Amino acid sequence: MxxxxxxxxxxxxxxxxxxxxxxxQTKERESGHTNQNKFKQLYEEFATPNSYRSASGAPGPNYYQQQADYKMDITLDDKKAIIYGEETITYYNNSPDDLEYLWVQLDQNVRAKDSKSPLRNGGGVPLAEQPGTFAGKYLGEPFDGGFNIDYVKDASGKALSYTINQTMMRINIPQPLKSKAQMSFSIKWNYNIPDHTVNRARSGFEYFAKDDNRAYVIAQFFPRMAVYSDVEGWQNHQFWGSGEFALTFGDYEVNITVPADHILDATGTLQNRKEVFSKEMMNRYERAKKSYDKPVLIVTQAEAEAAEKIKSEKTKTWKFKAKNVRDYGFATSRKFIWDMQAVKVGGKNIMAVSLYPKEGNPLWGEYSTKAVAHTLKSYSEHSTNYPYPKAISVHAKNQGMEYPMICWNYGRPNEDGTYSDRVKYGMISVIIHEVGHNFFPMIVNSDERQWGWMDEGLDTFLQYMAEQEFGEKFPEAIAPNKAYPSRRGAPAKIVPYMSGDQSTIAPIMSNPENVYQLGPNAYGKPATALNILRETVMGRELFDHAFKTYSERWKFKHPTPEDFFRTMEDASAVDLDWYWRGWFYTTDYVxxxxxxxxxxxxxxxxxxxxxxxxxxxxxxxxxxxxxxxxxxxxxxxxxxxxxxxxxxxxxxxxxxxxxxxxxxxxxxxxxxxxxxxxxxxxxxxxxxxxxxxxxxxxxxxxxxxxxxxxxxxxxxxxxxxxxxxxxxxxxxxxxxxxxxxxxxxxxxxxxxxxxxxxxxxxxxxxxx
Structure with missing residues (x-):
């Protein structure tokens, strides 16, 4: 045979x-051409491997990254909606270079009165706009939400000169910061907190007129060190609004002073729980640490509703410490209901947490913490084990934003408590997505300012798998005999975008500020590409091993797209240059x-x-x-x-x-x-x-x-x-x-x- x-x-x-x-034999002789084969290697597109980043996609023997530690005292003035802050930053120059100056990010300046961000887009009259967007553009004066810097001082208290260029501040240090040296300096500032329901601000407050209260979700609230790396030098590209953040890992000690009747949670471990918790809250918290199947209410809805009616004139300070995180966020309000449950991940107990006003119920009490716990398990299985002590989901109108250990999420029922399947699935999906960002980019710390898809696309891919698994694990939450209705990830979902007008499509490998349709470009297409790669091109076994290898290699580090592409090939023995070229570097279609x-x-x-x-x-x-x-x-x-x-x-x-x-x-x-x-x-x-x-x-x-x-x-x-x-x-x-x-x-x-x-x-x- x-x-x-x-x-x-x-x-x-x-x-x-x-x-x-x-x-x-019958063809006419044609002129010569360069190698245009779709399967040629990406040598022209990739940077040459070096001692910092190896050809295998792993960190090289001389890989380094900087560190920035923060000690902060923050005060939130609830009556005026102003944040006041003082911070001491200790910056460690682990690079081989002497640094002549330091760059600090002032992202709130995107909301300064004289910000150029609103002027960067053309396009004419749109077909329609959300009321908040329209009001922000045309009704009244622009909101003045930029940083007001009171001082910048060195460790001895001497003033340091600085130059502010839009959302970046250059600190002009007297002598270069030598390689392997460190320095400390202090900044004092304040800014007006925006209403985040206007123009979809990533951070701010929502005002509830019926009970005259605000719920705050606060981030980008402090001057933060820019990244200095072997790839970019200083990553001091301006924050225009779409390209998110490039940040340095460090340790945080943060004291946050708010009205005494507020409930607050934040990045890090609470240091003075017995001071800010009542005895009953402490008892409930101890029960929550042992509850693995359902959340325990730390603050009930009845207690939150009672707190809404009386505004304390006193204050309370919540003290937190966080190790090896790249950013910081917190949420606070007297309106918050608070629940928690324990999740076992990698042999460790993690707390899955939700904060939400009564306006979020019954939807949030039923599904929020359940979705948090599921996400931690699913993402840990497919990437790297979740390393932090907790993950918090905070209810905020029209929000979807992420920070280490904490995120804001939308999904609000009608006033009578009813809700549609669309609202329910939208809420579960955004919680999975934003909690999932703890892995990409909060742990695997990509440069969001330059490569939006490296966090959004990878996260949306893992979100798709987590959603499908959620439908299998909790069939009672899904319509009978139906799969979870994922918005992105399945191949057919990206067809309308990839078959669209080429003049409004950019390659995935584009800066997020320069793409026409950020959702399909940075979220949908890369997620679909990875899903097809896993299911059809590589197979699950090869893909999963390679993806976990990437996650382990680059956790708590700063990977580039090439590090991802090279690792996926290195760990699988599958030549994928043709795939990266077609899906990521071009706007070609299938x-x-x-x-x-x-x-x-x-x-x-x-x-x-x-x-x-x-x-x-x-x-x-x-x-x-x-x-x-x-x-x-x-x-x-x-x-x-x-x-x-x-x-x-x-x-x-x-x-x-x-x-x-x-x-x-x-x-x-x-x-x-x-x-x-x-x-x-x-x-x-x-x-x-x-x-x-x-x-x-x-x-x-x-x-x-x-x-x-x-x-x-x-x-x-x-x-x-x-x-x-x-x-x-x-x-x-x-x-x-x-x-x-x-x-x-x-x-x-x-x-x-x-x-x-x-x-x-x-x-x-x-x-x-």
Missing amino acids: NKMKYYFASLLFLLVAVGFAQET DIGVKGIKKYYVSDKPSKKMQEYMAARNLTEADLPPLVYLADEDSEDFDANLKGKAPTENSKTLKEFMMDNLTAEERAAVKEPKYFYEIAFNKPGGIPMPLIVEYTYADGTTKNITYPPEIWRKNDQEVKLVISSISELKSVVVDPKLETADIDTSNNAWPKKEEKSDFDKFKRKVKG
């Missing part, structure tokens, strides 16, 4: 080679179809094309070894007597070969195919992908074959395959399960299905 397989393979190779020679099919039968006689080939080379049959020929059913020299017969009946040469080379037992085991097909697959789309084909035969059987993407390596536009079968071929379908985000499925089948109307074509295109 092995001999027989070898003979058929050799025969097929010869026929393909002959056909290729005939086709290329479109693979069936171009045509020809039926052949085995013959003893050379076809007319074969005869022409021989004549062109002055060859006769006597000059060639014994050959088996395939006759095209639609050609003029086809003999109808060849139909329906076994190959050995139509070819004396083949029969003699089998008699001379196979034993009687081997000949008895041979199943002779009666049908041979040449199938031409074309690729109108620019991205090469695995060719996934389902063949259906007259006897009712089907065969599914996935040809590797390398099948396109020598012809990026069309490939021809020869298949043989006992039964007649009835249909061929490319990508039958819609695994590749193919933007046009009208060419995916043979025989081609007729579309009845223009409306059918429209539905097909939208569905993908």
